[in-house]
Amino acid sequence: MPELPxxxxxxxxxxxxxxxxxxxxILIHRPEIIVGCPDEFATAFEGNRVTSTGRRGKVLWxxxxxxxxxxxxxxxxxLYLHNGxxxxxxxxxxxxxxxxxxxVYVDPRRFGRLERIDLLDLNTSRILxxxxxxxLDPAWTAQRLLEEASVHxxxxxxxxxxxxxxxxxxxxxxxxxLHRARVAPHRPANRLSAAEAKRIVHSTREVLRAAIxxxxxxxxxxTDALGRPGTYQHxxxxxxxEGESCxxxxxxxxxxxxxxxGRSTYLCPVCQQ
DNA sequence: ACACGACCCTGTTCGC
DNA sequence: TGCGAACAGGGTCGTG
Numbered sequence: 001m002p003e004l005p006x007x008x009x010x011x012x013x014x015x016x017x018x019x020x021x022x023x024x025x026i027l028i029h030r031p032e033i034i035v036g037c038p039d040e041f042a043t044a045f046e047g048n049r050v051t052s053t054g055r056r057g058k059v060l061w062x063x064x065x066x067x068x069x070x071x072x073x074x075x076x077x078x079l080y081l082h083n084g085x086x087x088x089x090x091x092x093x094x095x096x097x098x099x100x101x102x103x104v105y106v107d108p109r110r111f112g113r114l115e116r117i118d119l120l121d122l123n124t125s126r127i128l129x130x131x132x133x134x135x136l137d138p139a140w141t142a143q144r145l146l147e148e149a150s151v152h153x154x155x156x157x158x159x160x161x162x163x164x165x166x167x168x169x170x171x172x173x174x175x176x177x178l179h180r181a182r183v184a185p186h187r188p189a190n191r192l193s194a195a196e197a198k199r200i201v202h203s204t205r206e207v208l209r210a211a212i213x214x215x216x217x218x219x220x221x222x223t224d225a226l227g228r229p230g231t232y233q234h235x236x237x238x239x240x241x242e243g244e245s246c247x248x249x250x251x252x253x254x255x256x257x258x259x260x261x262g263r264s265t266y267l268c269p270v271c272q273q
Numbered sequence: 274a275c276a277c278g279a280c281c282c283t284g285t286t287c288g289c
Numbered sequence: 290t291g292c293g294a295a296c297a298g299g300g301t302c303g304t305g
Contacts, residue, residue, distance in 0.1 A: 003298070058299080075299045076283075090283080109282045111299050130300090154275070163300085171298055219298065220285080239298095261276090264297090 002058055002073040004135055004168030005211035005232065006222045010079050011060045013225025014103065015053040017081055018062070022049045022098045030092035033107065035115035035126050044116050045069055045095075054119075057131045057167025061117060068119045069095075072127050074111030080104060080225050103225075135168040135204050142198040149189035149197070156192065156200070157185035158261050169204065172217055172239045175266040177203045179238045179248075184272045185258075185265045210235065238266035246271060 002010075023045045031038035045064060052063040060079075061068035071079060082104040087094065093105040093114065105114065117125040133140045148165055149156070159165060160174045169177065178185050181199035183192070192200075216222050216230030219240075223229050237247050238255050246253035246268040253270030 006298085073299080074282095075297070077299085107282095108284065109297090109299085111281065113300095152274080173298095217298085222298085262278090 002077065002222065003170030003173050003217075004058060004208050005173070005214075006216035006230065007055055007058050007060050007073065007168075008212050009216045009224045009230060011053050011055045011225075014060075014062070014079070014081070017101060017225065018097050018103065019050050019052060021101075022047060023095055024098050025096045027094045027096075028092070029094075030110070033092050033105075033110060033112060033114055035113050041114070041116050056122070056128060056134050057163055058170065059127055059131055059167075061119075063119055066119050068117045070115045070117040070125060070127050071105065072113045074107060074109065074113070076109040076221070077105065077107040077112030078221065078223065079106075080223060080227050083227075130164050131167045132164045133166055135166050136208055140166050140201065142194070142201045145201055146192060146194055146197040149192055152189040154189055155186045155260055156183060156189045157265055159189040160200075160204075161261070161263075166204075168208065171263050172219075172236070173204075173207055173211065175239050175264075176207050176236060179266075179268060179272060180207060182248075182271050182273065184269075185260060185267050238268060241266060 026042040026046055028038050028042055034041050044067060048064045050062050050064060054061050054063055059072050061070040082102045087104055088106055090108045091104050091106050095103040113127055115125055115127050122128050149159055152159055157174050157178060160169045180203040183196050183200060211217060211232040214230055214232035215224055217232040218229035219233060241255045242257040244255050246255060248271045251271045253268040255266055256269055258265045
C-alpha cells in the first residue's frame, strides 16, 4: 500500500492534528514490531511534546526534541487518528495524546516496523539506514540518476524500486512513472540516455505530486490520518489495467502485465521503448 | 554486482 | 458453496 504519496498524506494529516501536543501514553500490544527495546520505546516518548513531523521515502516520523518516533508501514500498515470505542483488529500500538486523540498503528501482515531514532543522526536508524535521497528532494536530479544508473545493469524498474538509490517509489508508481516517461521497464539502467533520465525524474515528480494532491492511491485499504481514502487510483494509466487500451494520446497500444523480481509490472509496449 | 529464493504475515481473490 | 492455492502495494538476508 504505502508508497511516498500515501505516507506523505498520512504525515500531513498527523502533523495538523498532533504537533505541539504532549504524548500522554503509549500502549504496545505487539512488542515484536518495535526495533530495539519496546519498554524504552514507550517511556522515551511519554510526557514529551511532538515538535514536528518528518519523512524520507516511505518512512515517516514524529519529531520530539532530538529523538523521533519512526514508522515504516510495510505492506499493510496504517497510521491514523482513531475515533470510536473499539480498536480494529491488528492494532499493535496506540499513542494517546494530551487532548485524548488516539493515533493507532494497525498492520495485519506485520511487515511494518517502529523505532526510536536519533534525529541528529538519522543514519544510525535501522529503518532509515538503507533509505536514500527522497524522490521529491531537489537533490535527486536527472544527472544524478544517470550517474548512479550507469553502474547498474539491472532493469530500470528494479533500480527505481531499490530504496537506496531514490526513496519513495514503490511498485504502483514505478510502472506509472516509466509509462509517462516512455521508457520500457526492462531496459537496463546503465543504458538510459540523458533525455530518458530527464523524463524519468520529471515524471517521478509529476506523478508523486499529483498522487499526494489526490490523497494517495487507495486500492484496498489506504486512508489518510483521518481515515479517508485517496483518489489517485482513478488516475492510474497502466497499473492493474492489463488488456485495456493505452491512454497516451495517439497511442493504439494495449497495456501488458509482466513480472520483474517476482512483482507485477504494467506497461504499454507501443509507447514505452 | 547481481539474480534468485526464502522468509516475514494475513486477507482477498480465483480456480476447481 | 467450499476449499486450497495464488497473490498482494514492503523489505532483509543468504547463496551461488
